[in-house]
Amino acid sequence: MSVSGIPAIDDLQPYDGDDLGAIPDGERAASKGGRGGETEGADRDGTTFRVWAPTTSRVELRLFHDGGDCCGSGCGVAGTTGVHAESALPPSTSTGEEGDADVSRQPYATYAMAPGMGADGRPDGTWVVHIDGAGHGTFYDYVAYFPDGHVSRTADPWARAAGANGRRSMVVDLRRTDPEGWADDKAPTIPLSELVVWETHVGDFSNDPHSGIPAEHRGTYLAFTHDETRVDDTSEFPTCMAYLRRLGVTAVQLMPIFDFGSVDEAAAREASRPDADPAHKPFNWGYDPVNYNVPEGSYSTDPFDGAVRIRECKRMIQSLHRNGFKVIMDVVYNHMYGADNWLERMVPGYFCRRYAGGALSNGSGCGNDMASERPMMRKYIVDSVEYWAREYHIDGFRFDLMGLMDVDTMNAIRDRLDALPGGAAKIMYGEPWAADMTAVSPDVVLAGKRGLSRLDPRIGFFSDDSRDSIRGNIFHHHKPGYVSGAAREFAPAVRHAVDAWRGTEVEVASVGQFVQYVSSHDDLTLWDKLCMAMRSVAFGHVGEFGGGSGVDSGSGVWSAESGPTDAEYDADPSLSGDIMEANRMAAGIVMMSAGVPFMLSGEEFARTKHGCDNSYNQSAALNWLDWRRARRLAGLVDYYSALIRWRRRNPSVFGGSRIVPQRDDSVVVFRVGGDCVTVNPTKQMAWQNVSALRAMNDWGQFAPLDDSAWQCVFSSRGAEACGEANWESYSRGHERQIAIPSRSFCIWRCE
Structure with missing residues (x-):
């Protein structure tokens, strides 16, 4: 006292x-x-x-x-x-x-x-x-x-x-x-095995003037209520909600929609006038909470009337549900817009973590860390999550920098959600890391990687191990990964990644905890990362394949001064064929891996920010989804859509055990259920003996398998590549092997 x-x-x-x-x-x-x-x-x-x-x-x-x-x-x-x-x-x-x-x-x-x-x-x-x-x-x-x-x-x-x-x-x-029909609003019934998450920003979704959304609704919650839009409102290519239905994802993760402090809501409304330049609309990702339980006003048509933003946010969620998508909310309870926030003004020194001398903890990199371990901060967070789930019908929550949250608070959230009607189906996952150390007592266990074993097994996490193995390290832009030039180095890790790292030191209680991905709003887009890694040789890397404008045709080595051109960022087909192959392989690996697949919106049409790895406060134009690019790269969109359909039709992909043959080369092969998946990032055809794909039953005998029945039924290189692979496989005769085309992702079925 x-x-x-x-x-x-x-x-x-x-x-x-x-x-x-x-x-x-x-x-x-x-x-x-x-x-x-x-x-x-x-x-x-x-x-x-x-x-x-x-x-x-x-x-x-x-x-x-x-x-x-x-x-x-x-x-x-x-x-x-x-x-x-x-x-x-x-x-x-x-x-x-x-x-x-x-x-x-x-x-x-x-x-x-x-x-x-x-x-x-x-x-x-x-x-x-x-x-x-x-x-x-x-x-x-x-x-x-x-x-x-x-x-x-x-x-x-x-x-x-x-x-x-x-x-x-x-x-x-x-x-x-409550909008009309709100009492009857329900989330679609989607089993975890069919969950495919597509992350977007409310503004990015429709700010593009070519989105087909009326000018007064671009960049707002109400853009999601337009079910049938097309590029420039005249093309046959769908945008926004109609596009999502074509793509086939099953959940939309919304970047922060609570009230944040980095956008002037009044200025945003002025910038939404039909005669305003949309490229100069105020923009921010929104990872700077001001009022946790209030929707963001810059996404509404009237930020001055506090009821309008609530009603329009509910209409957005209602529309997403009606169109068949679960809604996942990105929440940022680890820090606020500033240490001078409403919570700290009301009870100074309580809600933010501080060191013994009084200095603010900064594990978030944003100047303050919220003290989730304190009883009233924990109650605040748990109550807030319940409020969004109950009042706004939110179906899941993605926790920013979950590694700054304590495990007791995370488990308390899980318990509170479970107590709601249908709450056991609510989704929870987060980032199991922090930006830096935070000020907590030794008895507080944080929900970072070291604390994952203490979490409820229905709380998931992003697998940066999978991400970096497939695409390359996020902090070193020019360092390649498995699909972009360092296949031999990362092949062993990818073989673990496709099986959700079971049997390794990072294995957890449930494969459903693994969020498998190669792109999110943070860091370079997948396309930009591939461009950088495949158009340079930082860290002494020597590429495993040639091609492109900056490579020495004799050595296959990129000069240190070289890098991606604007044309390559723009996916010029005459310059970026090898990058497109890598993109398709990366997508195939993620979609056929155990766990929950996740992607940044636009990954499926090679989204670019021209090398910007942190566009949180850049222009609306740099960040918005380019719907004409989506139309131009519709072939890649269709490829992603086909992978999603395949995954949804085959529940074993989510959590079924894998047979992963040991290999000493760069090729990854695994069997799940009745399918065999092959990934060959090299320039040479490879082979796999089918005897290694046989499953043993409980009595130690090989399960019956007709070796001659394997057919290549899907390839990142198209139907023609499937036919070539099948022909080459048949030519091997009695000693049955399957031929794995170069630079390809393929699915084989035993029929």
Whole structure:
């Protein structure tokens, strides 16, 4: 206990109620009875405000007619008089309202909040007040007073709605935000064995002027509600939702859709006018949370009305479900936009990790780390995930820098989701790493690679081992991987990767935990990585194949000064044939590997950012999906689509055991179920004796297998290559071997 009587940070007792935030009376009437400190007999048009602030000496609630920041004309209208507490803020108050018009800073009413009381009659760390007449659409914030004289203005950390840029919170009756048919909205039934995840950014999905989406909906949630769009609205080639149905993926992972701080929502709305240049639209990936439980306003058609973004976000999810896709939300509970966030303003020193001297921990590389191991931060995260799953019908969650989250919090999230109706089907996976060390006590186990064995086996993780083996190291752009020039070096690792690393030191409880991928929003796109690796020789690498404008035809070695040209980034077929072959092989390996396949949107049409490996704050034009490129490279799109269909028709691909023959060359061969998969990244035909593909049964005998029945039925080089492979195989006669074409990914079936 501190000298002032206020508990020290480490002694703070968590609040276990489910009523933090602003809860309109209509919602409260439908829930269980309230807790101590609230007004009895409240009318049905009011709201109860409750906030956890155990280190404050008092808290005030301020009410506004508008959201404050950039509210445009008509804001700051004088309001009615309420029962006022002291409304003048001391000069040293941290308001966070710099840039607001002076008139917008003035509340129309200010109320003193009362300490909340627990069942034992003692203060429970919350402050609460009920206000009659302050219903749906009322904007508000808090002023927190501390014993040392510090005063802080803050939005509500538990808010469910907010005005533009999230600077003020808004009371919302969530029932008013439900689109028509929302009560009947359900996720499609997709077994884990058929899950194929396609990651996209709300803006990237439709910002391209050629997307066929109406200008007023480009880059917004509502772009997802247009079911039948075409390139330039005239072509036969589909875009957006129609394109996703053609591609055949089964889940869409959305990059952050909670309220983030790096895009001015008002400016984004202005940039959405039909006469505005879409290339200069404000852009950011959004990995900088401000209000965790509020949708991002720059993706809405009206960021000033807090209800609009909620309704439009729900319409997006509803449309994705109706079109057959699960919705996975990218969540960033490991850090916030800054250490000066609403949580820390309300309870300074509690929610962010700090070293003993007071310095902020920075394992996220973003200036702050959230202390998931603290009871109220854990409760906040678990409650937040449940809220998105329950209120927005989210089907899964991808955890950014999961290696900064503690395993107890991750397992608590899993338990909470499981308790929801149908919650066991909710998907969880994350990044099992961090950007740097973080400040936690030795008894805290983090959900990084060392903590994976402590996670519930239904919490998955991205396999960077598979990624780097197939495409090459992400930190060394010119260093090749298995498909891009270092096949012999990485063949042993790829043989493990296709079997989800079973039988190795990185094996985990379930193959369903492995997210297999070669591209995501981070780092170079797959195409750009292949371009860089295959058009240079960094780190003393000597290519295993020649071709292209920068190679010495005699040695097969790229000069150190060479690199990809714009034409190669643009997938000029006269210059990039070998890169396209590598792309197809990489896709085949991922799609036929055990685990859950994942891809960055546009990987299937050789998406390029012209060598930019971190486009989080670059232009909208660099980041958006180029739908004319997708049309031009429709052959590659069709190849991905065929792989997805094959995987979905063959459930054994997901988790079936593999027979992986030992080889001493660069070729990878494995059998799963009735299929044999071959990958040959070299320039020579290779051979595989089929006797090595026979499975042994429980009695130690070979299962019956007709050696002459293997047929090449799918090839990255097309049907003609299948025919050639079958002919060469037949020519070997009695000693049956299958011929593996050069520079190919093939599937063979025993028929």
